[in-house]
Amino acid sequence: MFGQLAKGAKVAQLSSQEQTPSATRAAKAERRNLTVMFCDMVGSTELSSRLDPEDLRDIMRAFQRCCETAILGFDGRIGRYMGDGILAYFGFPAAHEDSAERAVQAALEGVRLVSELSFDGVPRIEMRVGIATGLVVVGDLIGEGPSREFALVGDAPNLAARLQQLAKPNQILVAPSTRRLLGDLFEFEDLGEQAVKGFLEPIAVSAVLRRSKASRFEARRSGRIVPLVGREAELAVLNEAYAKAKTGHGQLVAVSGEPGIGKSRLVNTFRHQMPPGSCRVFSFQCSSYHLSSPWYPVIRHVDDVLGSGYEARGSNKLERLEALINDISPTRRASIVPLLGPLLGIPTEGHYPPLELTPQQQKQRTFLAMLEMLRAHCAQQPVILIAEDIHWIDHTSSQMLELIRESLPNWRMLLIATGPYVSLFGSAVVRHHAQRFGIVALPVELLTHPWPAVIVTLKNRTISPVAQRFIDCARDIAKSLSERK
Numbered sequence: 001m002f003g004q005l006a007k008g009a010k011v012a013q014l015s016s017q018e019q020t021p022s023a024t025r026a027a028k029a030e031r032r033n034l035t036v037m038f039c040d041m042v043g044s045t046e047l048s049s050r051l052d053p054e055d056l057r058d059i060m061r062a063f064q065r066c067c068e069t070a071i072l073g074f075d076g077r078i079g080r081y082m083g084d085g086i087l088a089y090f091g092f093p094a095a096h097e098d099s100a101e102r103a104v105q106a107a108l109e110g111v112r113l114v115s116e117l118s119f120d121g122v123p124r125i126e127m128r129v130g131i132a133t134g135l136v137v138v139g140d141l142i143g144e145g146p147s148r149e150f151a152l153v154g155d156a157p158n159l160a161a162r163l164q165q166l167a168k169p170n171q172i173l174v175a176p177s178t179r180r181l182l183g184d185l186f187e188f189e190d191l192g193e194q195a196v197k198g199f200l201e202p203i204a205v206s207a208v209l210r211r212s213k214a215s216r217f218e219a220r221r222s223g224r225i226v227p228l229v230g231r232e233a234e235l236a237v238l239n240e241a242y243a244k245a246k247t248g249h250g251q252l253v254a255v256s257g258e259p260g261i262g263k264s265r266l267v268n269t270f271r272h273q274m275p276p277g278s279c280r281v282f283s284f285q286c287s288s289y290h291l292s293s294p295w296y297p298v299i300r301h302v303d304d305v306l307g308s309g310y311e312a313r314g315s316n317k318l319e320r321l322e323a324l325i326n327d328i329s330p331t332r333r334a335s336i337v338p339l340l341g342p343l344l345g346i347p348t349e350g351h352y353p354p355l356e357l358t359p360q361q362q363k364q365r366t367f368l369a370m371l372e373m374l375r376a377h378c379a380q381q382p383v384i385l386i387a388e389d390i391h392w393i394d395h396t397s398s399q400m401l402e403l404i405r406e407s408l409p410n411w412r413m414l415l416i417a418t419g420p421y422v423s424l425f426g427s428a429v430v431r432h433h434a435q436r437f438g439i440v441a442l443p444v445e446l447l448t449h450p451w452p453a454v455i456v457t458l459k460n461r462t463i464s465p466v467a468q469r470f471i472d473c474a475r476d477i478a479k480s481l482s483e484r485k
Helices: 002-007 021-025 044-050 053-073 099-115 155-166 176-182 216-220 232-246 263-272 296-306 314-328 330-343 359-380 395-410 421-425 451-458 465-484
Strands: 011-015 030-041 077-082 085-090 127-142 149-153 171-174 186-194 203-211 251-256 280-285 383-388 413-419 439-443
Touching: 030 053, 030 099, 030 155, 044 053, 053 077, 053 085, 053 099, 085 099, 099 127, 099 171, 099 176, 099 203, 127 155, 127 176, 155 171, 155 203, 171 176, 176 186, 176 203, 216 263, 232 251, 232 263, 232 413, 251 263, 251 395, 263 383, 263 413, 280 296, 280 359, 296 314, 296 330, 296 395, 314 330, 314 359, 330 359, 359 383, 359 395, 395 413
Parallel strands: 127 171, 251 413, 251 439, 280 383, 383 413
Antiparallel strands: 011 077, 011 149, 030 085, 030 127, 077 085, 127 149, 171 203, 186 203
């Protein structure tokens, strides 16, 4: 199916059905950096020889619905349905700085959703995915009437199609252009250089394994981190709050500031100052992709603790969850596992009796189970709980953080919440209790005179002329900003 596209010119057709009539009339060709994803169902040809056409149609439609849900959930666009496969693209018409990440997130979600499909007498449904990023020309309308479609011209669609053909079942392959944009956001397997038909030079191919356990800040940083300077006062506030928390008087520190001002860097430096083994650090990383996904930061953290990825299934994950509960609160395992199992997508049928609870009762019991686990952790040793980007928190997780905050006075816990000024102090956790004991507001402001400290840290190092020009330029910018105040 995709081979026909790869053999021809490097052109893919994008459906114009998504465009309004006015947008269609005003369409113009544009040069864009897009991330293109090809995905198809494994073994569809074999199934077509075994199944009735109507049964095969139902299977293919279920597969396509899973892919649609994943792609549209990360603001991707369906370009075209091609038999048992889908062409999707990220970055047009609305551009995103993280289109590559969105494409891989959608691919992982698609693999997860497709793996949950089940049909009588049919082997487990699997898919293959190829992803590539590159400069394309997009926007030209070709064809007539209802068949009018966008043309997407460039190397990226062709390379994505070829990578999809190279992929194994349930494997996601990315081109080097995409891999460079992803940093440490995901864990990869380097497959080395592969001969790709239609390309003169071998292509360095990487396979996506799972989402990385690193924080958003750690995953996006490049190279070595230079020493943090000029934030001694803010670090002192965090250290003082932690000292109180260790004695059993829990604290909430709300770290606020404009995007890019250094909130995550500050918190990252603080957490790495802790001596190894002196405390436990939990991270609730909120995401703009999951504003409507209940429990997302909690599920992500527990998944990271369990060390599970999308390929981990059944009893393996259940055994890990049981071991985790045994380490924390062994006497409560029978009551906690049936609550957390469904939340994490872990089947517990046949191992624990079914829960005969209403949805609201199950939610409240899950809150209590989470609080019990955190209380047990705090009893063992001090805990630092970091809620990153709280302005993106979902409603259920916000309720969970509010319950944690209410328990703080009796726990050995430092809760650090980060976010912009307005969003952070408008959140349920901080807004209602901003004046109560145990809550510290820590605004992170622009440094007015950071450069002397930076120069001190560099005085014993050799600086290239290019780096020196950057330092001089940054010093001039900092001086200009301070003079405006």
